[in-house]
Amino acid sequence: MEQQFPMIQVMNNDGELVMTEYREQITKELAMTFYRHLMRTRTFDRKCVSLQRQGRIGTYAPYEGQEAAQVGSALALKDDDWLFPTYRDHGATMTFGHSLTRILLYWRGRNEGCVPPNGKKIFPPSVPIATQLPHAAGAAYAEKRKGTKNAAIVYFGDGATSEGDFHEGLNIASVFQAPVVFFNQNNQYAISVPITKQMNSQTIAQKALAYDIPGVRVDGNDVLAVYFETQKALERARNGEGPTLIEAITWRYGAHTTADDPTKYRNQDESKKRRELADPIQRLERFMKREGFWDETWAQSVQEEVGREVEQAITEMENYPEAKSDDMFDYVFAQPTWTIEQQKNEYNAWKRGSIR
Amino acid sequence: MTMAVKTNTLTLVQAVTDAMRTMLRERDDVLVLGEDVGKNGGVFRATDGLQAEFGEDRVIDTPLSEAGFTGAAIGMAVNGFRPIVEIQFLGFIYPAYEQIMTHASRIRSRTMGHFTVPIVIRAPYGAGVRAPEIHCDSTEALFTHMPGIKVVCPSTPYDAKGLLIAAIEDPDPVLFLEPMRCYRSSREEVPEGKYTIEIGKGKKLREGDDVTVIAWGAMVPVAMKAAEEAAKKGIQADVIDLRTLYPLDRDLIAESVQKTGRTVIVQEAHATGGVANDIVSIINDTSFLYQKAPVERVTGFDVPVPFFALEDYYLPTPERVLHAIEKAVKF
Numbered sequence: 001m002e003q004q005f006p007m008i009q010v011m012n013n014d015g016e017l018v019m020t021e022y023r024e025q026i027t028k029e030l031a032m033t034f035y036r037h038l039m040r041t042r043t044f045d046r047k048c049v050s051l052q053r054q055g056r057i058g059t060y061a062p063y064e065g066q067e068a069a070q071v072g073s074a075l076a077l078k079d080d081d082w083l084f085p086t087y088r089d090h091g092a093t094m095t096f097g098h099s100l101t102r103i104l105l106y107w108r109g110r111n112e113g114c115v116p117p118n119g120k121k122i123f124p125p126s127v128p129i130a131t132q133l134p135h136a137a138g139a140a141y142a143e144k145r146k147g148t149k150n151a152a153i154v155y156f157g158d159g160a161t162s163e164g165d166f167h168e169g170l171n172i173a174s175v176f177q178a179p180v181v182f183f184n185q186n187n188q189y190a191i192s193v194p195i196t197k198q199m200n201s202q203t204i205a206q207k208a209l210a211y212d213i214p215g216v217r218v219d220g221n222d223v224l225a226v227y228f229e230t231q232k233a234l235e236r237a238r239n240g241e242g243p244t245l246i247e248a249i250t251w252r253y254g255a256h257t258t259a260d261d262p263t264k265y266r267n268q269d270e271s272k273k274r275r276e277l278a279d280p281i282q283r284l285e286r287f288m289k290r291e292g293f294w295d296e297t298w299a300q301s302v303q304e305e306v307g308r309e310v311e312q313a314i315t316e317m318e319n320y321p322e323a324k325s326d327d328m329f330d331y332v333f334a335q336p337t338w339t340i341e342q343q344k345n346e347y348n349a350w351k352r353g354s355i356r
Numbered sequence: 357m358t359m360a361v362k363t364n365t366l367t368l369v370q371a372v373t374d375a376m377r378t379m380l381r382e383r384d385d386v387l388v389l390g391e392d393v394g395k396n397g398g399v400f401r402a403t404d405g406l407q408a409e410f411g412e413d414r415v416i417d418t419p420l421s422e423a424g425f426t427g428a429a430i431g432m433a434v435n436g437f438r439p440i441v442e443i444q445f446l447g448f449i450y451p452a453y454e455q456i457m458t459h460a461s462r463i464r465s466r467t468m469g470h471f472t473v474p475i476v477i478r479a480p481y482g483a484g485v486r487a488p489e490i491h492c493d494s495t496e497a498l499f500t501h502m503p504g505i506k507v508v509c510p511s512t513p514y515d516a517k518g519l520l521i522a523a524i525e526d527p528d529p530v531l532f533l534e535p536m537r538c539y540r541s542s543r544e545e546v547p548e549g550k551y552t553i554e555i556g557k558g559k560k561l562r563e564g565d566d567v568t569v570i571a572w573g574a575m576v577p578v579a580m581k582a583a584e585e586a587a588k589k590g591i592q593a594d595v596i597d598l599r600t601l602y603p604l605d606r607d608l609i610a611e612s613v614q615k616t617g618r619t620v621i622v623q624e625a626h627a628t629g630g631v632a633n634d635i636v637s638i639i640n641d642t643s644f645l646y647q648k649a650p651v652e653r654v655t656g657f658d659v660p661v662p663f664f665a666l667e668d669y670y671l672p673t674p675e676r677v678l679h680a681i682e683k684a685v686k687f
Contacts, residue, residue, distance in 0.1 A: 082435075114467045123434075124466050128458045134424050135459070138431020145413065146436070164451070168424025175419055176428075331465045332504050334472070334527040337556070337603035 001202040005217040007249060010224035013278050015286025019225075026224060028293040034223045035288065035299070037071040038281045040306040041091035044100060047310050048107060052258040056318070057107040061088045065221075065253040065271070068280030069185045071095050072226030073153060073248070076234055082121040082143075082152035084136040086129075088185075088252075089155040093122050100313035101320070110323055111331075130160035133169025133182065140173065140180035140237070151179040151237040153230070159190025161204055170245065174211040179237030181230060182245045185220060191256040192265035208245035220248030221280040224287075251278075325351070363545040368538050371513035371546050372402050372478070375520035376440060378550050380410050383438065386524060389416040389425055390442030399444050400480055400539060426452035426477065430460050433475045438524060446481035446533065447493040460529045461504030476523045476530050481509075482574045482624055483667045484537040492661045494573070494625040499531045500602040500634065506555055507601040509533040511576035513544040515599055518553030526555060533601075535574035542577075558605035560612070564592030567681050568612040570635055571622040572598040575672060579622045582677035591685050601631050609635060610642035617648035618684040622672050627655040649687035652680040 010019045017023060045064050052060040063070065070091035077083065077096055085093050090103045097120050106113020106125070114124035121139075126132035136154035143150040160166050161184065173180050184204050188195045201207065208215025216233065218225045226248055233244035253271045255262045262268055288294040329336060329344035336344070366374060379386045388403055388410075394417035397404035407415035418425035422443060429439035443449045449456075460473045483492035499507050508523055508530055510516040516534065523530035561576070562583055571579035576597045583593040594612045598605060613619050619639060621632040632653045639651055654672045662670050 111466060111468050115470045123471070124463070128454060131427060131454060131459060134427025134455070135431035135434070138428030139435040140431070141428065142432045142435035142437055165423055165427060168421045169427065171419055172421060172424045172428050327468070331468045333464070338606060339603055
């Protein structure tokens with residue numbers, strides 16, 4: 001199976017272009033765009049971890065190490081496409097155009113974090129594992145029914161492939177020939193459980209065989225490979241050729257969330273080793289240096305620019321108007337039922353002190 | 357407004373079909389999907405003829421995959437369609453429970469109204485038709501407890517059509533429960549074309565001053581039979597068909613129980629955690645000082661719905677309801 005689904009690399013760990021047929025397509029401008037988004041997502045993620053440590057946001061799910069998978073795939077989308085993320089995919093959603101302030105609000109326990117900017121078809125993060133796959137199949141099928149060329153991408157992890165909804169989502173998308181890309185980030189751990197205990201299959205991509213759809217295995221730390229393979233899958237979708245399953249092999253350096261300690265379940269030397277060998281950002285930097293795309297002053301300015309943007313979003317998040325208790329009552333139905341109305345009124349009367 | 361409207365004599369299941377046909381004709385965004393809903397017309401023939409009339413794109417046979425097609429319907433609903441999902445039996449809905457609980461019912465709330473899920477999930481429910489095990493559940497309370505979804509349960513053909521059309525037009529998810537036992541047990545004049553019955557409103561079927569009997573779905577005929585028997589003994593009962601289980605018709609319940617001071621609630625489902633208990637709460641909240649007797653509940657038991665050799669022992673009967681009526685009146 002590993003031979004049948006070889007891991008596609010466009011550049012190797014040393015940043016050397018190994019699939020030279022892409023040379024023409026990888027302009028300096030494109031490489032700079034990748035780099036800027038990789039730096040932006042990493043800066044944001046690190047800042048979130050420290051905000052959580054300081055008690056300024058709640059429990060947080062970091063993605064450091066997975067930036068290339070998220071940035072490369074999200075940059076392959078077109079404006080009118082759909083994106084169905086999990087709670088660890090805000091690197092993808094911010095690259096696709098979600099607001100940093102709203103992503104921060106989500107981690108601050110605010111519903112506003114689930115509201116995408118106007119016109120952006122970004123679904124709220126799915127917390128129950130794999131349940132978003134059927135949604136993406138349905139939304140994509142709806143696009144097909146409307147006769148558009150829009151597609152959907154849905155993110156999920158290696159653990160999600162053990163859930164029924166993974167298989168039901170792939171099957172329905174295959175039967176309906178829905179224009180959807182199933183984008184798996186195989187970071188090799190579902191919280192503490194390694195992939196070897198998750199499945200007895202050699203690859204995740206091979207699961208596409210069962211649904212007779214293309215299955216692709218890419219190096220998820222190679223932003224170029226992720227970008228081009230996602231683009232091809234999206235093109236197939238737009239051309240009426242149905243869904244694709246992409247397995248992007250990657251690694252989360254840190255914890256599942258800020259509420260757990262990865263040293264309890266794995267040797268973190270592995271994370272150190274991978275950071276040195278295969279870090280997605282350093283790899284692109286090596287590539288850019290080899291190709292003559294690198295400019296130290298520019299890189300410095302990118303770091304400063306994304307740092308300012310993140311700081312600005314944090315300020316906006318912290319100055320955001322206080323959450324109102326009415327909000328929990330007002331959005332359950334288009335028109336609140338009498339039970340909700342009564343509960344809201346009684347609660348507000350109690351808060352005002354008019355019920356003793 | 358007294359216009360002569362043509363009517364047809366329909367069973368409840370035919371009225372359900374008529375409602376879907378009416379809305380498939382009226383709105384292009386309405387779709388029907390589920391297992392065997394196409395050529396076969398559904399296991400109860402509720403979608404009979406719809407695929408022939410509207411095509412495979414609008415009446416869609418899905419894989420045998422309750423979570424999958426309910427989830428896909430959620431994705432279609434947030435992207436501009438109004439799917440009517442058929443679950444073959446309420447007892448088969450459990451694989452889709454997660455999709456309904458964690459997504460359909462709370463996407464509006466999570467996104468502060470940015471994304472909405474105008475979906476109808478239809479499910480035949482209930483015992484008493486000698487169906488195999490698991491095909492007989494009446495677990496409506498699993499859904500009335502769930503915030504963000506309305507639960508409707510008609511007992512007559514006329515109400516079934518009007519409520520189903522209202523459910524299809526509702527901007528939020530609706531679980532539409534169809535009592536299998538009433539599918540073909542009676543016929544009624546049903547107007548052609550579109551009409552709606554407001555979700556959340558019950559109906560008084562019978563007037564009486566001595567006791568209020570509250571029922572829904574397949575228990576409505578049982579309650580009516582008991583009320584008729586009670587009348588022979590000089591006890592006059594108000595009988596209420598709730599028609600909607602969430603939100604309950606508080607005003608109709610309060611008005612009646614304040615008049616009678618005595619209540620019997622008939623519930624096919626297991627006793628603990630059932631809708632009857634919510635009705636007791638409404639009586640407690642609105643009408644405590646009017647009560648002349650403790651509220652009686654005639655329910656199924658806290659046991660799995662038995663195999664059909666035992667289902668007659670499980671289901672509330674007119675005799676058990678009559679006993680409860682007399683107990684309340686004599687208290």
